[in-house]
Amino acid sequence: MTTPSRALKIAVFGATSAIAEATLRLWAAQNAQLFLVARDRERLERIAADLTLRGARGVKSFVADFDDPSILAPMLAAMEAALGVPEVALVAFGTLGDQKAIARDPEAVRRTLLTNIVSPAVLLTALAERFEQAGRGCLAVITSVAGDRGRASNYVYGAAKGGLQTFLEGLRHRLAKSQVQVLDIRPGPVDTPMTAHMSKEGFLWATPERVAADILRAVGRRRTVLYTPWFWRWIMLVIRHLPQPLFHRLNI
Numbered sequence: 484m485t486t487p488s489r490a491l492k493i494a495v496f497g498a499t500s501a502i503a504e505a506t507l508r509l510w511a512a513q514n515a516q517l518f519l520v521a522r523d524r525e526r527l528e529r530i531a532a533d534l535t536l537r538g539a540r541g542v543k544s545f546v547a548d549f550d551d552p553s554i555l556a557p558m559l560a561a562m563e564a565a566l567g568v569p570e571v572a573l574v575a576f577g578t579l580g581d582q583k584a585i586a587r588d589p590e591a592v593r594r595t596l597l598t599n600i601v602s603p604a605v606l607l608t609a610l611a612e613r614f615e616q617a618g619r620g621c622l623a624v625i626t627s628v629a630g631d632r633g634r635a636s637n638y639v640y641g642a643a644k645g646g647l648q649t650f651l652e653g654l655r656h657r658l659a660k661s662q663v664q665v666l667d668i669r670p671g672p673v674d675t676p677m678t679a680h681m682s683k684e685g686f687l688w689a690t691p692e693r694v695a696a697d698i699l700r701a702v703g704r705r706r707t708v709l710y711t712p713w714f715w716r717w718i719m720l721v722i723r724h725l726p727q728p729l730f731h732r733l734n735i
């Protein structure tokens with residue numbers, strides 16, 4: 484493979500996520516220049532070293548908890564020092580938690596909404612300014628099929644992801660006259676640490692590698708909403724349109 488003369492510049496927020504790491508490995512193999520942010524310093528350093536071995540042209544990292552608003556300015560200054568405005572920003576952090584416990588704990592509801600909608604929306608607002616001024620690039624954000632319809636098994640997380648989907652739809656509308664792509668990535672269940680407590684029976688589970696390959700393809704094709712694997716688009720179409728009496732009989 485020939486090395487491109489100019490490396491693709493990519494920033495990943497939530498770089499220790501299993502889906503983000505699988506995606507980063509594909510970008511490293513394309514000799515991309517990377518800026519990584521996560522809160523676990525040790526894992527972040529391990530991932531950065533691995534990506535360098537896999538071909539990344541340069542890897543800079545920054546340690547941050549996204550729920551701390553004071554990190555926004557220094558983090559984005561570090562990103563700009565490392566890459567300028569990148570071609571792709573992937574927002575991958577999130578928490579699922581235990582819905583049964585969250586549903587009875589107001590503080591857990593607050594924390595779930597903070598991490599899964601407030602913090603990404605704050606970050607994306609700051610990123611959007613920079614991408615709009617650059618007049619190019621892709622804001623790629625992992626939401627979830629859980630955002631498509633509220634259901635008993637995950638409605639607090641689902642509410643945050645649904646809110647984030649709407650935020651992205653509005654941001655895409657605002658940026659429609661620019662060349663900035665806003666990609667809403669909606670995976671079904673993926674075998675990652677987030678779902679470690681769940682049984683993995685059935686054919687609906689995907690690997691982070693499968694989702695990563697779909698993300699790269701969707702970025703390349705300038706898609707707006709990606710269901711991954713593809714069949715989730717049709718499953719969720721049915722689930723969204725189920726009449727309420729029938730929906731209430733389902734244990735999902």
Ligand SMILES: NC(=O)c1ccc[n+]([C@@H]2O[C@H](COP(=O)([O-])OP(=O)(O)OC[C@H]3O[C@@H](n4cnc5c(N)ncnc54)[C@H](OP(=O)(O)O)[C@@H]3O)[C@@H](O)[C@H]2O)c1
Pocket residue numbers: 497498499500501502503521522523547548549550575576577578579598625626627628669670671672673674675676677678
């Ligand atoms: N796995 C699924 O079935 C599935 C399905 C649909 C959508 N998603 C979404 O996909 C994305 C990636 O998740 P994953 O499946 O790859 O799970 P994961 O491996 O558990 O990754 C989640 C990441 O979010 C980070 N994170 C959470 N809160 C943070 C905070 N306040 N500050 C900094 N980092 C924070 C975690 O860091 P620590 O490790 O340090 O806690 C971890 O790196 C998430 O947005 C998730 O909601 C996952």
